[in-house]
Amino acid sequence: MNTSDLLVDDMGIFDAIYSCRAMRRLQQREVPEEMLIKLVDAANQAPSGSNSQNGRWIIVRDASTKQKLADLNRIGVEGYLIPQLEKNTSLPHQSAEKRSRMADAVMWQMEHMHEIPALIIACMDFGEKVNAQMAAAGAGSIWPGIQNLLLSARAMGLGAAPTTLALGNPKAVKDVLNLPDSMAAYCLIPVGYPSGKFGPVTRKPLTEIMRFDQWS
Ligand SMILES: Cc1cc2nc3c(=O)[nH]c(=O)nc-3n(C[C@H](O)[C@H](O)[C@H](O)COP(=O)(O)O)c2cc1C
Numbered sequence: 001m002n003t004s005d006l007l008v009d010d011m012g013i014f015d016a017i018y019s020c021r022a023m024r025r026l027q028q029r030e031v032p033e034e035m036l037i038k039l040v041d042a043a044n045q046a047p048s049g050s051n052s053q054n055g056r057w058i059i060v061r062d063a064s065t066k067q068k069l070a071d072l073n074r075i076g077v078e079g080y081l082i083p084q085l086e087k088n089t090s091l092p093h094q095s096a097e098k099r100s101r102m103a104d105a106v107m108w109q110m111e112h113m114h115e116i117p118a119l120i121i122a123c124m125d126f127g128e129k130v131n132a133q134m135a136a137a138g139a140g141s142i143w144p145g146i147q148n149l150l151l152s153a154r155a156m157g158l159g160a161a162p163t164t165l166a167l168g169n170p171k172a173v174k175d176v177l178n179l180p181d182s183m184a185a186y187c188l189i190p191v192g193y194p195s196g197k198f199g200p201v202t203r204k205p206l207t208e209i210m211r212f213d214q215w216s
Contacts, residue, residue, distance in 0.1 A: 016154045019198050023159030024109040026192030031117045035156055039120065039191065042152035046144035054126060054138065055145045058177055060119040068176045069121075069166050069188060070113035076165030077110045093204050109161070113190060120160075121177060122146050122187040135170075135184040142186045149189060159194030162187050 040057040048054060060066055085103035094102075113119070122145065124130075124138045146162055153160035166188045167173050173185045 011155050013151075016151045019200055020151055020154045021199060021201050022105075022161035023194045023196070023198070024105040024161050024190070025195040026112075026116050026159045026190060027195055028115050028117065029193050031158060031192060035158065036118050036120070036191065038156070039149050039152050039158075039160075043122070043145035043149040046148045048141035048144070052141060054124045055142050056123040056125045056183060057145075058121040058123065060121060060177075061117065063114070065176060066116070066119055067114045069119055070110075072169065072172055072176070073113050073163070073166035073188070074110055076168050077106060080168070081106060081165060093202075109163075109190065113166075116190040117192045118190070120149065120189040120191055121185050122149075122189065123177075123179065123183050123185045125180075125183045127182055129181040130184050138184065139186060146187050146189065153189075153191060154198070157193070158191055160189050160191045162189055164188070 036059050040059065043057060044053075044055065046055070060069060081103075085099065085106070091099065109116075122142050124135070124142050126134055126138065130138075150160050150162060164187055167185050170184065173179070174183075177185065179185065
């Protein structure tokens with residue numbers, strides 16, 4: 001398959017940006033390997049600090065590895081997110097009802113993560129033993145690639161979402177993925193065909209988040 005054929009013909013970049021929602025409910029249907037490779041190839045086109053190109057990507061399809069990552073995600077969701085979401089409070093920009101729907105989707109993802117066709121892990125390789133300070137400083141060079149991957153998934157009609165809750169225990173993640181000491185994992189992106197429909201993202205208005213020249 002020619003990878004250029006994988007893109008949805010009539011989707012412009014702004015259509016993708018404005019409809020690139022976190023798609024958590026995904027089908028079990030297998031995603032062709034060419035499409036997964038295309039996602040990482042697109043991620044790899046992103047910029048990095050000093051052009052270091054230290055981003056590394058692991059496409060996890062093996063059932064037992066997916067199960068281990070799903071177990072780590074469960075620990076993250078149950079320990080951190082559920083207590084927050086159970087309060088079911090609204091945010092200024094997100095109603096209690098919308099938050100509750102998001103919580104349902106996070107729970108669905110927690111229960112089904114091991115069944116999702118591919119879990120893509122965005123990592124960095126620092127070339128030497130990585131510490132917490134290096135890992136934090138490196139984040140700016142991996143997230144542009146993650147966003148490229150998410151937009152590319154959207155353009156190909158695949159569902160994806162950036163997640164970090166499975167990665168809260170770096171030692172456990174290192175063991176599961178057999179990472180050398182020089183590597184750190186930043187984001188786990190479950191990828192599959194979406195169960196629901198894509199729709200527009202809802203974000204704060206520009207009047208709230210933008211100023212010209214100076215803030216006040
Ligand atoms: C740094 C970061 C970490 C995130 N971690 C998680 C996560 O662990 N689990 C999850 O379900 N979603 C996670 N998300 C997804 C956000 O919840 C989502 O992008 C946000 O709610 C906006 O959703 P929307 O694009 O559908 O409007 C994360 C997003 C970012 C940028």
